[in-house]
Amino acid sequence: MTKVAVLGAGSWGTALSIVLADNGHHVRLWTHRREQAEAINQTHDNTQYLDADIPEQIKAFYSLEKAIEDVSAVIIVVPTKAIRDVCSELDKLLRQPVTIVHATKGIEPGTLKRVSQMIDEEMTDYNYEDVVVLSGPSHAEEVGKRQPTTVTVSSINSEKAAFAQDLFINESFRVYTSNDMVGIELGGALKNIIALGAGISNGLGYGDNAKAALITRGLAEIARLGVSLGASPLTFLGLPGVGDLIVTCTSPHSRNWRAGNLLGKGQKLDEVLEQMGMVVEGVRTTKAAYQLARDRQIEMPITEGLYAILFDDKKxxxxxxQLMNRNKRDEMDDITPFLNEHY
Incomplete structure (x- = not known):
């Protein structure tokens, strides 16, 4: 079977390693921390990040060079802020052609680049067209327990997407393909913003009405920005759009929801991030989406409100x-122009 390196031994990287091991692949799980790698190999668990038994065919490495030796695929699951450093090092060390799949959901503040674009810029021998993205409604906790999960893989190179589909698909982890790489990446990244909002709503004591409003109007914002950047509006009605919104906005499994919940209860951002102990991608993505919306003159009131809470210390x-007292309008005003433009 295929030798695969998974870069990033957090909850999601560990869960994807379990899927690959279940499919019979030889998996090398890389972490930059030696003590974590040694603990995984000795105990076959990674309880700091995921409560699941780790199959013996998953071997943990703290040397990136050894982790990628003779592999056919590299799955990148490090936080957005680490993508450039890891890919730059990976580019120096690779000695054989591999398929690059990333499962990181975020946008880089400042450059406003998607993860696939960052990979393309840091890896001289790998083109953007050949990178595969994996995204969809998928809590690592449930994937690690082999509970039914569906995701989407996308690449401009259809052969690479099909390879990734075959690599991951099994009876509990169903994988679809898509040719809308822009939409798949943006859906996975931008939903984290709305999940923060859903958590804040819960922390404030609001109920299902507010949650439904956030998910629905949040979807409209995501679609507006996504379509302006070249995505298909239909992508946001699929797994990486509506599906990912539902799973992250309705469950305490979501670290973005949990962070928002603490913010809603009155904690400050620095306190929340320290307490979480894991990367909360929605915070960085809110900053990036706020920049994108201003640059492209796209109306995103929920994102603007969250930016004010996170970075301007607004209550x-x-x-x-403020959101509830915006000017009156027709619900379809936000959506009709984009549909008319594409269909």
């Missing part, structure tokens, strides 16, 4: 009041 209740 969540004040932001909710």
């Amino acid at each position: 969540p209740k004040d932001v909710v009041e």
Whole structure:
């Protein structure tokens, strides 16, 4: 079977390693921390990040050079802020052609690049067209327990997408393909913003009505920005859009939801991030999406409100009041122009 390196031994990287091991592949799980690699190999668990038994065919490495030796595929699951450093090092060390699949959901503040674009810029022998993205509604906790999960893989290179589909698909982890790489990446990244909002809503004590409003109007924002960047509006009605929104906005499994919940209860951002102990991608993505929306003159009131809470120290209740008192409008005003443009 295929030798695969998974870069990033957090909850999602560990869960994807379990899927690959279940499919009979030889998996090398890389972490930059020696003590974590040694603990995984000795105990066959990674309880700091994921409560699941790790199959013996998963071997943990802290040497990136050894982890990628003779592999056919490299799965990148490190946080967005680490993508450039890891890919730059990976580019120096690779000695054989591999398929690059990334499962990181985020946008880089400042450059406003998607993860596939960052990989393309850091890896001289790998083109953007050949990178594969994996995204969809998938809590690592449930994937690690082999509970039914569906995701989407996308690449401009259809052969690479099909390879990734075959690599991961099994009876509990169903994989679809898509040719809308822009939409798949943006859906996976931008939903984290709305998940933060859903958590804040819960922390404020609001109920299902507010949650439904956030998910629905959040989807409209995601679609507006995504379509302006070249995505198909239909992508946001699929797994990486509506599906990922539902799973991250309705469950305490979501670290973005949990972070938002603490913010809604009155904690400051620095306190929340320290307490979480894991990367909360929605924070960085909110900053990037706010920049994108301003640059492209796209109206994103929920994103703007969250930006004000995260970076301008605005009180969540004040932001909710501001959102609820916006000018009257027709619901379809936000959507009709994009549909008319594409269909």
